[in-house]
Structure formats: C-alpha cells, structure tokens
Amino acid sequence: MRFRIPTLVLITLLWIISWAIAPAALALTQIRLFDLSYHECTGDLAQGAVTSGGSAMPANCFIVTGKTENSSGKTVINADIYGRIYDANDEPTMQNRTRLGSIEEVPPGISTFELRISVPANQPTPLKLQQFKASGFTGKVRR
Template sequence: MTGVILWVSTPVAVALTQIRLFDLSYNECPPELAQGAVISSGSAAANCFIVKGKAENGTYKTVYDADIFGRIYDANNDSVMQNRTRLGSIAEVPPGVSDFELRISVPATQPTPLKLKQFKAAGFSGQVRR
C-alpha cells in the first residue's frame, strides 16, 4: 500500500487594521509641489495643499498600505472631493503614534478655509502590494 502526502501551502492571513487619524491641519504646498496642479477634470486650475496629522496604530505590528479616508469641505461646506472618500495612503504606520502627510489638489474656485472631517485609515499587518 502506497501513501500520498499532499502538502498545501496557504498564505498567511493578513488582517485589516484600523488607524486613528487626529490633530489634522493643512498648509499650502511649497511652490515646487504646487506647480502644474490640476484636478481630475483635466486642465482646470487647482490649489495644492498638504494635509498633516498624527496616525495612531494601537497594535504591536507595523501596518502597511494604510488607505486614508475622509471628507474635505470648502468654506461654503461644499465637498472638494465629489463622490470620493479615499484620499490617499500611508506606506507604513509603525506601532504607536507617528506623523503623516497627504498631498491634495482642490479646484481653485473653491474657497478656503478647508474643513477636514471623518478622517481615518485602514491598512494591513503584512505587505499586500509590491
């Protein structure tokens, strides 16, 4: 009687980890980043801003590829990112509290100050993308 041994390799489970974002603020981009800023509709003029804040990873593992979600409104409470809540990502969030930055483009026709609402992030405890 012969036996067959079958070895099946399964990938390690990678859990989605929630990241708290707080102490949010923004500044205009430096000239070298702002030059040529356009919005998704093509050639419309846009203003460039850097959103800054703190990211809190409450786990003991580094979180990778954390997608940033939030809502941004102009001075008239109009959304500056129509139908879009994913704003960007953070490549790595180490355990504890760390700083993050995100570059955004806002149509030049939308008045400031901007209002940053409902910001959060979620990423993975293992690298998903290469």
C-alpha cells in the same frame, strides 16, 4: 469503512501539520488619524491642476498633516486614508471620493503623516477636514 489505527493517526498528524504551516491570516487594521491640519504647498509641489472629464482646471495644492495611532503592535503597510474635505461653503472638494491617498508605512504607536491634495481654485478656504481614518494590512497582500 473502517480505519486502522495507523491510518487514523496519519490523518490526524497531517491535519495538525496543516494548521502549523498555514500562513497567518492578514486582517484589516484600523488606524486612528487625529490632530489634523493643512497648509499650502510650496515650491514645485504647488504646481498642478484638477482634471475632470478631459479638461484641466486651475487648482490649489495643500498638504494635510496629522498624527496616526496604530494600536495593533505591528507595522501597517500601505494604509489607505479616507476622509471628507469641505470648502468654506460646506461644498465637497473631492466629488464622490472618500479615499484620499495612502501612508506607505505606519509603525506601532503614535507617528505623523502628510498627504498632498489638489483642490479646485474656485473653492474657498478654510477647508474642513472630517471623518479621517486609515486602514491597511500588517503584511504585503499578494494578488
């Protein structure tokens, strides 16, 4: 099959245009979390329970705070927070769960975050916050 010059030019032109109008690829952006600490909830936030298997157990409410470092240069939307939280006896407070919540928006550079967690009341403090990190996208992900 032989292509004529105009056909070859047209195909090449369409190929170049398809690259120019293609949407930007969204890559998962890693966010560093540091300077972590926590404190007990106050007021209405302090009320709550942990449910497991349909039964409710008394729970203590804590607010985890820290700083984020977004070095991507772009705002990250809805970044998932991952980490491990242990009690004073090195027992996990969130069984089989490392995703702890999310941060709605992480601007470029250094900023702060807060995360509410509920810990069963029978787990002793102080809590140990380990392996915290976050990741998200620089644009909305469509389904």
